[in-house]
Amino acid sequence: xxxxxxxxxxxxxxxxxxxxxxxxxxxxxxxxxxxxxxxxxxxxxxxxxxxxxxxxxxxxxxxxxxxxxxxxxxxxxxxxxxxxxxxxxxxxxxxxxxxxxxxxxxxxxxxxxxxxx
Numbered sequence: 838x839x840x841x842x843x844x845x846x847x848x849x850x851x852x853x854x855x856x857x858x859x860x861x862x863x864x865x866x867x868x869x870x871x872x873x874x875x876x877x878x879x880x881x882x883x884x885x886x887x888x889x890x891x892x893x894x895x896x897x898x899x900x901x902x903x904x905x906x907x908x909x910x911x912x913x914x915x916x917x918x919x920x921x922x923x924x925x926x927x928x929x930x931x932x933x934x935x936x937x938x939x940x941x942x943x944x945x946x947x948x949x950x951x952x953x954x
Contacts, residue, residue: 841883843920845913850920853905853931854879854888862895876919879904889921894928903931 838852862875875895877888888906890898898904910923922928 839883840879840881840886843886843911843918845911845918847911848908848923850909850911850926851905851907852881852909852920853903854881854886856888856898856900856902856904857885858900859890859895859898879920887917887919889919890928891922894922897928897930905929905931 838850840852840854843850843852857878857880859878860876862873865872865874873892873895875890877890877898878885879888880886905928906920906922907927907929908923909920909926911918911920913919
């Protein structure tokens with residue numbers, strides 16, 4: 838799949854992208870648990886989109902890296918499409934051979950997880 842084909846509300850997204858830039862991570866507290874969130878700008882040959890990174894995934898991703906998102910979800914925030922791993926997605930760093938585990942659903946705010954998946 839290409840970034841240009843991704844639509845808000847879509848699940849089961851699989852894309853390979855390059856990280857263009859990372860915003861400064863932000864801390865939050867939800868249901869008594871601390872967490873971190875960070876937006877990254879990612880691109881492929883069809884376009885560019887924001888990718889929301891949660892907690893440990895933030896430290897694994899650097900600008901210039903190629904990453905693969907499997908079973909991702911696209912939501913919309915302030916009129917802008919954003920990719921996320923959601924509840925069941927997986928983020929892999931290309932060329933490292935290791936998988937980054939999916940986020941624990943308890944760590945991610947409920948409004949960012951796809952409903953019914």
